[in-house]
Amino acid sequence: MALKSLLVLGLLIGCIALPLAQAQLGGLGGLLGPIFGLLRIQGILFCTPNGNVGVSATATPVFPNALVQLQCGGNVVSTATTDSSGVFSILMDPVNFLLSTLLSGCRLAVNTPLASCNASLPSVGGLASNLQFVGNTVAGLLNVANLVPTGFQFNANLH
Numbered sequence: 181m182a183l184k185s186l187l188v189l190g191l192l193i194g195c196i197a198l199p200l201a202q203a204q205l206g207g208l209g210g211l212l213g214p215i216f217g218l219l220r221i222q223g224i225l226f227c228t229p230n231g232n233v234g235v236s237a238t239a240t241p242v243f244p245n246a247l248v249q250l251q252c253g254g255n256v257v258s259t260a261t262t263d264s265s266g267v268f269s270i271l272m273d274p275v276n277f278l279l280s281t282l283l284s285g286c287r288l289a290v291n292t293p294l295a296s297c298n299a300s301l302p303s304v305g306g307l308a309s310n311l312q313f314v315g316n317t318v319a320g321l322l323n324v325a326n327l328v329p330t331g332f333q334f335n336a337n338l339h
C-alpha cells in the first residue's frame with residue numbers, strides 16, 4: 181500500500197516537474213523562475229526573390245497574406261499567415277515541442293507563390309528556412325523562448 185502511494189506520488193511529481201523543466205529552458209528569472217513556457221517563432225517575410233530583407237529594410241516590400249508552415253519531419257505541425265506588414269508568428273507549447281527538436285528537425289516553408297506579391301517573381305516553388313533560437317523573454321511567470329528564421333531560400337521544387 182505504502183509502495184503504491186509512493187509510486188503514485190512519484191508519477192505526480194514527474195508530471196509536474198517535466199513541463200516545469202521545459203518551461204525554464206535556458207532563462208531562469210528568479211529562484212522560482214517562470215512557470216509557464218511558450219515557444220514563439222516570429223519573422224517578417226519580404227517580397228523578394230529569396231523572401232529576405234534587401235539592403236534597405238524600409239525600402240524592401242513585404243509579403244502579406246503568405247501561408248507560413250512549420251514543418252517537422254515532413255509534417256505540417258502549425259501554420260500562420262503573414263499580416264499586412266509581412267509579419268508571422270507561431271506559438272508552440274513547450275510541453276509538446278522541445279526547443280532542440282524545433283532547431284534540428286523543423287523548418288518554415290512558404291508555398292504561397294512569390295508571384296502573388298510581385299508578378300515578376302516565380303509562380304512556382306516556394307521559400308524555406310531553418311530556425312534559430314535568439315533568447316528568452318521572461319515576463320512574470322511566463323517564459324517565451326524566441327525563435328526566428330535563419331534566412332529563407334528559394335526552392336523551385338518546394339511542395
Ligand SMILES: *[C@@H]1O[C@H](CO)[C@@H](O)[C@H](O)[C@H]1NC(C)=O
Pocket residue numbers: 227228229241298299300301
Ligand atoms: C518585383 O520583382 C522584380 C524582380 O525581383 C524587381 O525588380 C521589382 O523591383 C519588384 N517590384 C516591386 C514593386 O517590388
